[in-house]
Amino acid sequence: MHIYRSALLRFDAQGAPLYDEDGLLAIAPDAEGRQRVQAAGAWQALHGQFAGQPVTQLPGRIIAPGFVDMHIHFPQTDIIGSPAEGLLPWLEQYTFPEESRFHADTHGAQVAEFFIDELLRNGVTTALAFATSHPQSVDALMREAQRRSLRLICGKVLQDRHSPDGVRDATEQSLLDSESLIARWHGVDRLGYAITPRFAPTSTPEQLRGAGELAARHPDVWIQSHVAENLDEVRWVRELFPRSRSYLAVYDDFGLMRERAVYAHCIHLDEADRALMRERQTAAAVSPTSNLFLGSGFFDFAQADTAGFRYGLASDVGGGTSFSPFQTMMAAYYVGREGQNKEGVSLPPSTLWWRHTAGAAEALGLAGVIGNLQPGCEGDFVVLNPQATPLLARRTAQARNLEELLFAMIVLGDDRLIENTVISQAK
Ligand code: GUN
Ligand code: ZN
Secondary structure (H helix, E strand, O other): OEEEEEEEEEEOOOOOEEEEEEEEEEEEEOOOOEEEEEEEEEHHHHHHHHOOOOOEEEEEEEEEEOEEEEEEEHHHHHHOOOOOOOHHHHHHHHHHHHHHHHHOHHHHHHHHHHHHHHHHHOOEEEEEEEOOOOHHHHHHHHHHHHHOOOEEEEEOEEOOOOOOOOOOOOHHHHHHHHHHHHHHHOOOOOEEEEEEEOOHHHOOHHHHHHHHHHHHHOOOOEEEEEEOOOHHHHHHHHHHOOOOOOHHHHHHHOOOOOOOEEEEEOOOOOHHHHHHHHHOOOEEEEOHHHHHHOOOOOOOHHHHHHHOOEEEEOOOOOOOOOOOHHHHHHHHHHHHHOOOOOOOOOOOHHHHHHHOOHHHHHHOOOOOOOOOOOOOOEOOEEEEOOOOOHHHHHHHHOOOOHHHHHHHHHHHOOHHHEEEEEOOOEO
16 A cells, blocks of 8 residues: 655546645555555545555655557657658658668667656656557567556557558468467556557558458457548548548448547548547547647647547657657647637646546546546556746746646646656556
């Protein structure tokens, strides 16, 4: 049993923030030995239940849920910040050559270790990650996540056409490899598998069909891909799949839209696409630093809310420019404003924060498991130090309410604000 006394941030079932300036968080192992939140709330109300137990006092600190990154590419760690005219030239010039290096086990293992260090330094405790088309790249990341007890979801990229030698896979073998990786990793400790067609243009209809069949045989396995990120990409898909109603509909036509399917970007969607997202209970991974960096466009938060489909925030490193959830939330704020094209002042800070924690967990089908610190949740959390930099200390000291405090941290925060990241351990 661990008892912490500090400020404490959580979310209620509707996504509203709960904040105790003087809070208590009690973490204890469940029957299987997994560390879970046993109690969370005001110190005054709860501490009597734990009389005589040792307490870790964290004065001036804030305990908050670990962040959930809904879309990130671990093999793109080393090409972050590579400028290109747009998505397609960026893939050809930087991404495919870099990903071809992951045929070597030693390279994958070395990048996986750095990648997970970087997630943790930034307070990210769960990620839905792309590996490369090499099955051994999945093994490398899963092994490292397992060693650190992380709840992590990852998959082998499927790309059997329009891809250069070194990353292109073979249709039948790619599906067999995915099936073996599901057997090896899905549900082992805290790990999950995601069936991962890169995006419609780099898969043959046969590969997409096979992926859909695999998804039907394994309904609790995730699906991840990209959709409607860039206008050249959207045009290309229209040429390649003229019989589908839209780019998004290509995935639906192959049985790749369902709960636990997560599509990055979802920028150039129409109303019918948004309705389909909702109907299929499919989630969008909104990746604003990537969309701004690659000039892809602006996710429409208002239309997404009107349609009522699930979405959460994501870094999309290495198209995205930062591992830091603070940078991602800040960029989402900018995108929500889009110059003077949108009404109001964009998304409230507590909504941005929820979309990167409990809201992202809900979109992944992991509500009540991660992304929050309500009783029963797994004990993944961050300790924030709002005094980490002189300006953070000065600005947060003047915050008059929770929204101002959260906003100051979003605007001014980076990895220095994350004093500690704690991962739920199993006995
Ligand atoms: N579309 C297909 N592959 C990728 C990728 O690696 N990154 C991004 N941002 N979009 C993609
Ligand atoms: Zn991506």
